[in-house]
Amino acid sequence: MEGLDALFxxxxxxxxxxxxxxxxxxHDIFVNILKGGFTGTxxxxxxxxKSIASVRAYPDIKDIPDPIELAIIILPPIHAETAIKHAIDKGVKAVVIVSAGFKEVGGEGLEIEQRIVAMCREAGVRVVGPNCLGVINPMADVRLNASFSARMPAAGNISFISQSGALCTAVLDFxxxxxxxxxxxxxxxxxxxxxELDLLRYFHADPETEVIMLYIEELQRGPExxxxxxEITxxxxxTPVLxxxxGRTSAGAQAAASHTGSLAGSEAVYDAIFTQSxxxxxxxxxxxxxFGTAFAYKNESALGKMRRKVPLGNRVAIVTNAGGPGIVATDMTVSSGLELATFSDDTIEVLKSHLPLTANVNNPVDVIGDAAQDRYENALSAVIKDEEVDGALVILTPQSMTNAIGTAEAIVHIARRSHKPILCCFMGIIDVSAGVKYLQENGVPVYRFPESAAKTFGALYRYSRWLNRQQLAPFPVKHDKARAAEIIADALDQGNTYIGEIGGTELLACYGFNVLPTVLATSAAEAGDAADRMGYPVVMKIVSPQIIHKSDAGxxxxxxxxxxxxxxxxxTIVDNAKKYSPDATVAGVLVQRLAPKGHEVILGMTRYPIFGPLIMFGFGGIFVEVFQDVAFRLAPLTRNGARNMVRSIKGHKLLSGYRGDPRADIAAIERMLVCLSELVINHPEIKELDINPLxxxxxxxxxxxxxxxxxxxKPEKDS
Incomplete structure (x- = not known):
């Protein structure tokens, strides 16, 4: 974080x-700083x-008689390099290079950028850019708008990081x-x-930042x-990070010989990064x-400290003066991972005593269209005190008796006394504007549509679960790393980049996986002898480097x-293989003791540059690419991460004992996921793998x- 303070x-x-x-x-950047009211020089x-906007100009930064902390560079690359050398000589602490024409165009631009960065790092000068919008600090004691956006945003408690300058201007307008x-x-x-990581660390330490927003095109750091x-989140x-x-699509999955590789596009990597961090x-x-509005929502605790309002659970109360929006909010609440709270008998009695007979006192509470502020106040006060309620959504539609400002005042009064989040939806624009403004001024999140409020509450609950997650002790595991390395080295020495079940089962056994007796038979007689030794029944599979998906080939x-x-x-198997792929080399048929029955799941891995091994878990067998009910995480995988991974797929219910079926050994799956993570970290020669089915x-x-x-x-040799 050293030097970043000079930027802001x-x-x-x-x-x-x-x-x-x-x-x-x-011109525009200079004038924006000037007109923005910058408190420095x-x-x-x-x-x-001679002058710019009536301010005396200097021919070179070295000619300025006073010390300079921050230099904004708006010059072509070849001139920028010289200017930055002079800025370093002047003693600047940070540089923002707004100009384009550097790494993004390649060639000489890339070389100049690399020289500039090397020069600045040697001098301890931090660099933002090149090819960027700039930096803005709208706080009253600084008021720096060092950007080519003419609009100085209002001061607040949310910091924004973007890789895209064009997006920044749109965000500022918004x-x-x-x-x-x-x-x-x-x-x-x-x-x-x-x-991004430098700035996330800086903003986490910044007392003026409560929430960090981030726009990402690509990350350059993985596990770090x-x-x-x-730790930040x-x-x-x-500090919450949104x-x-x-480019949120599944496109980009690499051509791969494994199910994992074919399912793991770049989106899977970023979903894993976000989930794990x-x-x-x-x-x-x-x-x-x-979301940003709600995550910045705080109130004063009993100890006098400001505390972020996140729900302890997912049970939501809805208070509305119209049935339709209440139904919409109910639907969105459920789809956002929440549930409607069930009120206690005491709460229902309180509601009955304050609401008309035509009101609905169950959740969602309908205070009826002619409700004045007192009904809202009484209803919200009752439900938010219920121990079975973790937070509330308040919906107001403008009707003849509606008092938007009075209702907003009542909501703020109740919200200040409660540690539970209260989110509002004041529908309409003109008729409710005074109430909306009052809520905003007092920090209570308010939305135009109930869907937005419900989705935001769902995000708050997800963050609450992250904050309150349990930390499980690591699994006690031992591995035969040396033998595994031998198996891999032997295969590569023989020119083999594919290991099937013959070596694969032994490799997995080195890392604690339970494997079956397995023999490669090159004749029908050998197959019979192997089956006699291991016991019946068995399963038999073709072994051919050219036939990866065995079932497809019969x-x-x-x-x-x-x-x-x-x-x-x-x-039969050999005949099928020859018909399926006449040119395939058939090494023989694998004879394996038939495993006891069980749920079929898949464990897999594919390796990405920068990010490393991406591990996959899901329901397996022949349906893995049909249902694609899989989850991804980046290695290293902790016991906590493995547990969350297993629970995140839709098929988790089937493993938990669905409709009378016995509960599956989920703890064993979690252990194997951690063992798989250690296997692929310890042996970087493994590019892809599938265990399907487990x-x-x-x-x-x-x-x-x-x-x-x-x-x-084969790992690349050091040059």
Whole structure:
């Protein structure tokens, strides 16, 4: 974080490349700082101008007689390099390079950017950009608008980080329309030096920042990012982080020989990063602001400290004066992972005593269209005190008897006394504007539509679960890392980048997986002998480097229970393989003891540059790519992470003992996920792998590997 304070709280700023021509970036940025009321000292630098906007200009930053903390560079790359050298000589602490034409165009631009960063790092000078909008600090003691956005946002307690400068201008317009304030605002462009993680750490320590918003195009740090942000969002002094990621599609899944590789697009990586670091992902700019308002919502605790309002549970009370919006809110509440609270008998009695006979006193509470503020006050006061209620949504539609400002005052009065979050939806624009303004001024989140309020409450609940998550002790596990390394090295030495079940089961056994007796038979007689030794019934599978998906080739027969059946199955499998792929090399047929029955799940991994191993878990067998009920996490995977991963798939209910079925051994799955994580971290030669299916037996009976495949890649030699 060293040097970053000079970016947001400088006592002096030099604009190098300031222009006297309106419409040019160098002119507009200088004027924006000037007109924004910057509390420090501002200097324009331009060798061909005597003054800029009536302020004396200097030919070079070195000619300025006073110390300079922050330099804003608005020059082409070749001139920017010289200007930054002079700025370093002058003693600046930070540089913002607004200009484009650097890394993003490649060639000489990239080389200049690299030289600038090396020069600044040697001098201890931090760099934002190049190719960025700039930095903004609207707080009253600074008022710095070092950007080419003419609009200085209102001061607030939310900081915003964006990789895109164009998006920043749209966000600033959007914020102005909503009267939404910021603590700090920064566009980071090429991220040549300062990146998202640097700024997240800085804003986490910033007493003026309560919530951090983040727009991401791509991250340049993997496991380090997760570990650091996990502390920011869920450590001793948590700061919520809300992120919107560009290009949210499943496109980009790499061509792969494994189910995991084919399902794991770049979105799976970012979903894993956000989940594991406690970042709340949002779908749109509108949702970003909706959530931001609620996450910044605080009130004073009994000890006199400001406390963020997050629900302890997901039980919501709805108070409305119209049935339709109440139904919409109910639907959105359920779809947002919440549930309608069931009121206690005492609460219902209180509601009955204050509401007319035609009112609905069950959840959602309908105080009827002619409700004045007293009905809202009595109803909200009753439900928010109920121990079975974790928070409330208050919906108001403008009708003839509606008193929007009076109702808002009542809500604020109750909200100040309660630690539970109260979110409002005042529908309409003109008739409710005074009430909306009052709620906003007093920090109570208010929305135009009930869907927005319900989704926001759902996000608050997700964050509450993150804050209050249990920390499980690590599994006690031991691995034969040396033998596993030998198996992998032997395969690569022989030129094999594919390991099937022959070596794969032994490799997994080194990391604690329960595997079955397995023999490769090259003739029907050998297959019969192997089955006689291991016992019946067996499962038989084709072994061929060219036939990865065995079932598609008719290369799997399950359940031969006699020698005759085994020898016949051998011939059938080989014939099927030759018909499926005439050029395939058939090494033989695998004979394996048939595992006890169990739920079929898949464990897998594919390796990404920067981010490392991405682990997959889901329901497996032949349906893995049909239902795609899978979850992804980046290694290393903790016991907590494994548990959350298993619980996050829709099929978790089937594992938990659905409709009389015995509960599956979920703890064994979690243990194997952690073991798999350690396997792929310890052996970077593993590029992809599938364990499909892993058979999960009833609780206490463990799991069994039924099939597996590994794709290897020789590590690059150091040059």
């Amino acid at each position: 709280n400088p006592s002096s700023v030099a604009v190098v490349g300031a222009s006297s021509s309106p419409g040019k970036v160098g 501002l200097y324009p630098v331009n060798p061909r101008a 914020a102005a329309d909503k009267d939404f304030g910021f603590s700090k605002f920064v566009s980071i462009g090429n991220k040549a030096d300062v990146d 990012f997760i570990q650091a942000v996990k 869920g450590g001793d002094r948590p 992120a919107i990621k560009s 406690g970042i709340i992902r949002v779908e749109s700019i509108n949702e970003l602001f909706d 290369g799997v027969i399950v359940g031969p229970d006699s020698r005759e059946a085994v020898t016949g199955a051998f011939e 058979l999960v037996h009833p609780d206490g009976e463990g799991v069994t590997v039924a099939d597996c495949r590994f794709i290897l890649e």
